[in-house]
Amino acid sequence: xxxxxxxxxxxxxxxxxxxxxxxxxxxxxxxxxxxxxxxxxxxxxxxxxxxxxxxxxxxxxxxxxxxxxxxxxxxxxxxxxxxxxxxxxxxxxxxxxxxxxxxxxxxxxxxxxxxxxxxxxxxxxxxxxxxxxxxxxxxxxxxxxxxxxxxxxxxxxxxxxxxxxxxxxxxxxxxxxxxx
Ligand code: PRP
Ligand code: MN
Ligand code: MG
Numbered sequence: 001x002x003x004x005x006x007x008x009x010x011x012x013x014x015x016x017x018x019x020x021x022x023x024x025x026x027x028x029x030x031x032x033x034x035x036x037x038x039x040x041x042x043x044x045x046x047x048x049x050x051x052x053x054x055x056x057x058x059x060x061x062x063x064x065x066x067x068x069x070x071x072x073x074x075x076x077x078x079x080x081x082x083x084x085x086x087x088x089x090x091x092x093x094x095x096x097x098x099x100x101x102x103x104x105x106x107x108x109x110x111x112x113x114x115x116x117x118x119x120x121x122x123x124x125x126x127x128x129x130x131x132x133x134x135x136x137x138x139x140x141x142x143x144x145x146x147x148x149x150x151x152x153x154x155x156x157x158x159x160x161x162x163x164x165x166x167x168x169x170x171x172x173x174x175x176x177x178x179x180x
Pocket of ligand 1: 040041042044066067068098099100101102103104105106107159
């Protein structure tokens with residue numbers, strides 16, 4: 001697995017430092033409140049697990065899995081719910097946790113077609129990584145860790161064909177891995 005990595009882009013230490021910083025900011029943001037923290041499966045689960053340990057206000061957590069209708073139609077913006085939330089978001093301060101924002105379609109769907117319609121009180125987004133160069137819809141996170149170049153990155157939850165999620169760092173995949 002390590003042999004498929006060309007270069008470590010963001011080290012485990014850098015990630016952990018950033019997660020701590022984001023946790024501190026979120027603890028200030030949600031002081032006196034009880035946010036519902038939503039993890040977007042699967043990619044965000046590693047970040048989610050580390051992040052919530054750095055949040056000092058009381059929280060509740062839930063999970064949601066979404067998927068685009070086949071890779072070829074991802075740009076169409078058609079997203080479907082694979083696993084829905086267990087709890088109601090009505091009147092709740094919702095914090096969405098994402099690993100990465102790329103085109104922005106996943107989050108745009110979640111925010112505008114799901115959470116707003118279900119009458120969340122507030123909706124904020126924290127993402128550990130952002131690739132603004134790939135955005136096709138106007139969408140920005142409220143809290144962002146690292147801005148990434150438009151390279152083929154994996155690790156810390158991010159996959160290529162479901163692999164590499166368990167790397168503790170962000171690495172750039174060797175071209176021969178995905179071009180063969
Ligand atoms: C990835 C990533 C984000 C989304 C970002 O998830 O984890 O959720 O794509 O891309 P977008 O901004 O273009 O929508 P993916 O659909 O690969 O599912 P996964 O989390 O299960 O890997
Ligand atoms: Mn995802
Ligand atoms: Mg994926």
